[in-house]
Amino acid sequence: MSKKVIYVAGLGLIGASLALGIKRGHPDYEVIGYNRSDKSRNIALERGIVDRATGDFAEFAPLADVIILAVPIKQTIDFLEQLAELPLKENVIITDAGSTKKAIVDAAERFLQGKAVQFVGSHPMAGSHKSGAVAADVTLFENAYYIFTPSVLTTETTIPELKDLLSGTKARYTEIDAAEHDRVTSQISHFPHLLASSLMEQAGAYANDHEMTNRFAAGGFRDMTRIAESEPGMWTSILMTNKDAVKERIEDFKGRLDRISQLLDTNDENALWEFFEHGRQTRKQMEIHKCGGVESFYDIFVDVPDEEDVILSILELLRGTSLVNIRINEENREDISGILQLSFKNQKDMERAEKIISEKTAYSVSII
Amino acid sequence: MSKKVIYVAGLGLIGASLALGIKRGHPDYEVIGYNRSDKSRNIALERGIVDRATGDFAEFAPLADVIILAVPIKQTIDFLEQLAELPLKENVIITDAGSTKKAIVDAAERFLQGKAVQFVGSHPMAGSHKSGAVAADVTLFENAYYIFTPSVLTTETTIPELKDLLSGTKARYTEIDAAEHDRVTSQISHFPHLLASSLMEQAGAYANDHEMTNRFAAGGFRDMTRIAESEPGMWTSILMTNKDAVKERIEDFKGRLDRISQLLDTNDENALWEFFEHGRQTRKQMEIHKCGGVESFYDIFVDVPDEEDVILSILELLRGTSLVNIRINEENREDISGILQLSFKNQKDMERAEKIISEKTAYSVSII
Numbered sequence: 001m002s003k004k005v006i007y008v009a010g011l012g013l014i015g016a017s018l019a020l021g022i023k024r025g026h027p028d029y030e031v032i033g034y035n036r037s038d039k040s041r042n043i044a045l046e047r048g049i050v051d052r053a054t055g056d057f058a059e060f061a062p063l064a065d066v067i068i069l070a071v072p073i074k075q076t077i078d079f080l081e082q083l084a085e086l087p088l089k090e091n092v093i094i095t096d097a098g099s100t101k102k103a104i105v106d107a108a109e110r111f112l113q114g115k116a117v118q119f120v121g122s123h124p125m126a127g128s129h130k131s132g133a134v135a136a137d138v139t140l141f142e143n144a145y146y147i148f149t150p151s152v153l154t155t156e157t158t159i160p161e162l163k164d165l166l167s168g169t170k171a172r173y174t175e176i177d178a179a180e181h182d183r184v185t186s187q188i189s190h191f192p193h194l195l196a197s198s199l200m201e202q203a204g205a206y207a208n209d210h211e212m213t214n215r216f217a218a219g220g221f222r223d224m225t226r227i228a229e230s231e232p233g234m235w236t237s238i239l240m241t242n243k244d245a246v247k248e249r250i251e252d253f254k255g256r257l258d259r260i261s262q263l264l265d266t267n268d269e270n271a272l273w274e275f276f277e278h279g280r281q282t283r284k285q286m287e288i289h290k291c292g293g294v295e296s297f298y299d300i301f302v303d304v305p306d307e308e309d310v311i312l313s314i315l316e317l318l319r320g321t322s323l324v325n326i327r328i329n330e331e332n333r334e335d336i337s338g339i340l341q342l343s344f345k346n347q348k349d350m351e352r353a354e355k356i357i358s359e360k361t362a363y364s365v366s367i368i
Numbered sequence: 369m370s371k372k373v374i375y376v377a378g379l380g381l382i383g384a385s386l387a388l389g390i391k392r393g394h395p396d397y398e399v400i401g402y403n404r405s406d407k408s409r410n411i412a413l414e415r416g417i418v419d420r421a422t423g424d425f426a427e428f429a430p431l432a433d434v435i436i437l438a439v440p441i442k443q444t445i446d447f448l449e450q451l452a453e454l455p456l457k458e459n460v461i462i463t464d465a466g467s468t469k470k471a472i473v474d475a476a477e478r479f480l481q482g483k484a485v486q487f488v489g490s491h492p493m494a495g496s497h498k499s500g501a502v503a504a505d506v507t508l509f510e511n512a513y514y515i516f517t518p519s520v521l522t523t524e525t526t527i528p529e530l531k532d533l534l535s536g537t538k539a540r541y542t543e544i545d546a547a548e549h550d551r552v553t554s555q556i557s558h559f560p561h562l563l564a565s566s567l568m569e570q571a572g573a574y575a576n577d578h579e580m581t582n583r584f585a586a587g588g589f590r591d592m593t594r595i596a597e598s599e600p601g602m603w604t605s606i607l608m609t610n611k612d613a614v615k616e617r618i619e620d621f622k623g624r625l626d627r628i629s630q631l632l633d634t635n636d637e638n639a640l641w642e643f644f645e646h647g648r649q650t651r652k653q654m655e656i657h658k659c660g661g662v663e664s665f666y667d668i669f670v671d672v673p674d675e676e677d678v679i680l681s682i683l684e685l686l687r688g689t690s691l692v693n694i695r696i697n698e699e700n701r702e703d704i705s706g707i708l709q710l711s712f713k714n715q716k717d718m719e720r721a722e723k724i725i726s727e728k729t730a731y732s733v734s735i736i
Contacts (some may be wrong), residue, residue, distance in 0.1 A: 145584065187571055188586070199621075216493065217556040218557065221560050230648070239640060247632055250628065256566045257562070267608070280568075309687055325695065
C-alpha cells in the first residue's frame with residue numbers, strides 16, 4: 001500500500017493505543033489525531049503518537065484514508081452524522097471502537113448509505129484502569145479480541161485492510177453480527193455489571209439496618225462487586241444502547257431467581273444441589289479456565305505455605321519470564337479456592353515456569 | 369483452669385485447625401477427636417492434632433468439658449439431638465462451627481434446654497480451598513472473625529471460657545444474635561452465591577444459542593462467577609437453613625432489577641447514571657477498602673509499568689514484611705481499575721512498605 005493517512009478521532013487510552021499499534025505496524029503511514037481537550041492532544045504530539053492533531057473534528061476528516069472514531073458512543077454517532085456532510089476521500093474506511101455495536105452500525109448505515117465510504121464496526125476488547133493518551137500502550141491489545149461487526153457499507157476488502165492496518169496491535173481478530181455482539185456482551189458483560197451494581201446498592205441499603213453487613217463482607221462479595229466501581233458514564237451509555245438485550249436478560253434472570261425461591265419453598269434439596277452443581281460444572285468447562293477468555297493468559301497454580309517471602313523466592317526463580325499477573329486467592333471457607341496463581345503471556349513461559357518451580361521447590365504446581 | 373478435655377467432633381479443615389489453635393493456646397489440655405472416616409482421624413493422630421480419636425461420636429462425649437461440633441449443619445443438628453441422651457459432664461460447654469446459626473441455635477435449645485449444659489453458636493469465618501485434617505493450619509483463623517451467637521443456654525461465663533480456650537487461634541471475636549447473623553450473611557454471602565450460580569446457569573444456557581458467549585467472557589464475568597465453583601453440598605445446606613432471609617433478598621433484588629428495566633424503558637439516563645454512581649460510591653465507602661472486611665488486611669496500591677520483573681524488584685525491597693497477598697488487577701476497559709495491590713497483615717508493615725516504595729522507586733503509591 002502507498003503512504004496512507006490514518007485519522008484517529010479521540011486520543012484517550014483506546015485511540016492513542018491504537019495509533020501506537022498502527023505506527024508499529026506501519027511506521028511510514030501518517031497518523032493524524034483529533035481530541036477535544038488540549039491535554040491528550042499535546043501528550044499525543046509530544047510522544048509522537050500522532051503526527052498532527054486538531055481540536056476540530058471536521059478539519060482532518062477529508063484528509064484521511066481511514067477514520068477511526070475512538071470517542072464515547074454518543075459522540076461516535078454524532079461524528080457519523082457529521083461525516084455524511086463532509087467532503088471525504090473516495091472509499092474512505094470508517095470504523096469505531098465502541099462497546100456496543102448495533103446502535104453505531106445502524107447510525108452508520110442511516111447516515112452514510114449511498115455515499116462512497118466503507119464502514120465496519122469495531123470493538124477492541126481491552127482496556128486499563130488508566131486513561132488518557134498519557135496511558136497509551138502499544139501492547140494494550142496484544143492477544144485481546146478485536147471484534148469486527150460488518151454493515152451494509154462493509155465491502156470484501158474493508159476488514160482485510162483494517163486487519164493489515166492494525167497488525168501492529170497484535171490483537172486477535174474476530175467477526176460477528178452487530179446485534180449478536182450486543183446480545184453476547186449483554187450476557188457476559190452488561191447484565192453482570194447491572195448485577196454487581198444492584199448487589200452493591202442492595203447491600204448498601206441493608207447495611208443501614210444491619211450494621212454488621214459491611215464488617216462480614218468477605219472475598220466472594222468483594223469479587224462480585226468489584227466492577228461496581230467502574231465509571232458510571234460509560235456504563236450508562238452502554239446500557240442505553242443495548243436496552244432490549246439487557247432487559248431480556250433481566251427477565252430471564254428473574255425467572256431463575258423465582259425458581260430458586262420455589263425450590264426453597266418446596267424443600268427441594270436435590271434440585272438445589274443440582275443447581276449449584278450445574279453452575280460449578282458449567283464454569284469448569286468454560287474457556288475461562290483454558291486461556292483466560294479475553295485476557296488469554298496462561299496460568300499456573302502453586303500450592304505455597306503461608307511463610308515470609310515465599311512469593312519473592314518464587315519470583316526470583318522466574319526472573320525474566322513474561323509474568324503478567326500474580327495473586328494469592330483469598331482463603332475463605334465459603335468461597336472456592338485459590339493458591340498462588342501466576343499468569344504468563346505465553347504458553348512457553350508458563351511451561352518453563354511450571355518446570356522450574358517443580359524442580360527447584362517442594363511446592364505442588366498445577367495448570368488448570 | 370485445670371486440665372481440661374476438649375472434644376472436637378469433625379476433623380476436617382475447620383475442626384482440625386481449631387484443635388491446633390486450642391493446643392497452641394493450651395498445650396496442657398487434652399484434645400480428643402471424632403471423625404467418621406479413618407483417613408482424617410489417622411492424619412490427626414499422626415500429626416498430634418488430637419491426643420485420641422474415635423469413629424463413634426457418642427463414645428467420647430461424656431469425657432468432655434467442651435464439645436465443638438465441626439461437622440456439616442445437618443449432622444450438627446443430629447449430634448445435638450444425640451447429646452441430649454448422653455451422660456455428659458455437668459455444665460459441659462457445647463458449640464459448633466456452622467455457616468448458618470438460627471437452625472443450629474434453635475436445635476440446641478429444643479434438644480438441650482433444661483439440661484445442665486451450656487450452648488453458644490459459633491461461626492469461625494475462615495477457610496481454605498484445601499480440606500481435611502491434612503490441610504489443618506494453626507494460622508487459619510488469625511485475624512478472621514469468630515462469631516458467637518448466644519442461646520438461652522449461654523451463661524455469663526460460656527463465651528469468656530471459649531474465648532480463653534480458643535485464644536491460640538488469634539481470631540477476632542464478635543457476638544451477634546443468631547437470626548441477625550443469618551440475615552447479614554444472607555446479604556453478603558448466601559444471596560451473592562445464588563447470584564453467581566444463577567449467572568453461570570444463565571450464561572451456560574445462553575452459550576448454547578450464542579456460541580461467542582464463552583469466548584468473550586472477560587475478567588468481570590470471571591470474578592462474578594468465581595464462587596459458583598464452590599462445593600454444592602455445603603451451599604445447599606446453607607440455603608436450606610436460611611430460607612426466609614434468602615427469599616427476602618431474592619424478592620428485594622427482583623424489585624431492583626425491575627427498576628432498572630423501567631429506567632431503560634423510560635430512557636431515564638440520569639437515574640441510570642445515579643444508580644451506577646451510587647453503587648460505586650457505596651463500594652468505595654465499604655470497609656472492604658479499609659481493612660478488607662473479614663480478611664482484615666492492609667492494602668497499598670502501586671502504579672507500576674508493564675515491565676519484566678517489576679514485581680520481583682518491588683518484593684525485593686519488601687523482604688521480611690508480612691505481605692499476605694499480591695495482585696495486579698486485570699486491565700480491562702470495561703472493568704475497574706487495579707494496579708499492583710499489596711496486602712499486609714498489619715498497619716505498621718503497610719506503612720513501612722509505602723515508605724520504602726515511595727523512597728526507592730519512581731512509582732506512585734497510594735493507600736485506599
